[in-house]
Amino acid sequence: KSSILAAYQSRSLEMKKTFRGIAESTVGTMWLHLCFCIFVGSIVAEGVPRSRLTWVNGIGHNLQHMGEGVVDISSLFGGKKVEFCHNPTAMTSDDDYVGYIGDLTQAGIHKWGRITGEVDALVIHLKQALKAVGSRGRVVHIAHSQGALITNLALRRFSESELSRMEVLCFGGGAVIGKADFPALRRVVNYYSVNDPLLNINPRAVQALNSGFTFQNDPEFVFLTPRVSDPIIEHSLTGPTYMQALAWEGQRFQQQFQSPVYRAMRPILSHYIAFCIYAAKKHDAFFIALYQQTLARLFVVLVTIVKKLIAPLAQLFQLLMEYIRALIR
Incomplete structure (x- = not known):
């Protein structure tokens, strides 16, 4: 045996x-x-321009939310790393309504044009991104909700040369960013769901919506048909409506800044x-x-x-x- x-x-x-x-x-x-x-x-x-993908969030986002958002955005942009600038929240949990009011108050301060530490942090973040891509590179910046307010204040501290290397994509922005404000910007788009509550606090956006759709190669306003009836979900960057718009931008990003071989091999x-x-x-x-x-x-x-x-x-x-x-x- x-x-x-x-x-x-x-x-x-x-x-x-x-x-x-x-x-x-x-x-x-x-x-x-x-x-x-x-x-x-x-x-x-070798022939593809260098690029950075940046993101600044709206209210009520802790670092866990940022981590989840980074994964969602990166998957739509061909696996590109998302360099986020965290706009911190006063909320200690998803049910912290006192902290939520605090975030809304801060957003109101930004709406009135006051410069805060969040604005200074975004200026540093974007300047570092511009330095990383060099004189021929591009920075594609995503701003959601209050993040658009912060971005609007931050862009005032950039030169025309720097703005010409930046593309700004706003989703449900608390402020409208347009070529009238920053003519040197390479590209800027303001996405709004017509069921987004923040659409109604921006007279320029309401005026653009009421004037009818203008078909352009690079429109400054894109109004989206709501996917759900809940306005809170409609305002969410990772909700179905804005995720569809992110998918469009992701496809454009891949065609502009990722080689065909990379897209095929990924x-x-x-x-x-x-x-x-x-x-x-x-x-x-x-x-x-x-x-x-x-x-x-x-x-x-x-x-x-x-x-x-x-x-x-x-x-x-x-x-x-x-x-x-x-x-x-």
């Missing part, structure tokens, strides 16, 4: 090693594919990463160690090859093609 048991254990160990080897080989290959995809994407993304990369994390958990983190020790170094080598060899060769090839075209002419 002991010999049979020993043979069984030996055979079982061999089978485990075999399956482990197959799994290691599979996941290792997937990591190589992942590195290759990033490698190719880094080449194609779902594949997501599945690769998810599977590799799953496999690592199932195999005592062996594959994480494998990646850190081996494939991470390979990735560094690939990036170096791109920058030092392939990119110069591509430029040389482009110059050669231009020279040939000139000879043909």
Whole structure:
């Protein structure tokens, strides 16, 4: 019996090693594919402008709400990281009506044009974003509810050169932001659900709605048909109405600031990463160690090859093609 048991254990160990080897080989290959995809994407993304996606919230948002909103917005903008500037709330819980009144009072102060610490914080936040993208980059800024009031006050402290590199998207804004106020802005859109209570406190928005729809390539006002009858849900940035508008803006963002190769590979990369994390958990983190020790170094080598060899060769090839075209002419 002991010999049979020993043979069984030996055979079982061999089978485990075999399956482990197959799994290691599979996941290792997937990591190589992942590195290759990033490698190719880094080449194609050379001609895409650098961008930052920023967001300032309205009232009643704690950090947990911000984290949830970041996930929702990022998913619509092709996985782009959302750099939020938190407009803090006085509410200690979702049922804190005293804190809610405090937030409303602060929004009223902003409506009257008073500069507060929230405005100063947003100015710093946006200037850092502009610095990060450089002179040819773009900052796409999302402002919701009171966030539009804060943004309206903050933009007054930017130069025309800085404003020309910014796009501002307002959703249910407590203030209207338009080219009449900031003509240097590259683009500005004010989205309002017609069932949003804040629409009625902005005379410019009401006037634009009553004047009828103007069909333009980049309209400053877009009025949305309500998806639900509850005005509170209609005002929510993550409600069904404004999420649809965010989806439109997300598609535009991806076309403007993300390469076709990146957009095509992103779902594949997501599945690769998810599977590799799953496999690592199932195999005592062996594959994480494998990646850190081996494939991470390979990735560094690939990036170096791109920058030092392939990119110069591509430029040389482009110059050669231009020279040939000139000879043909």
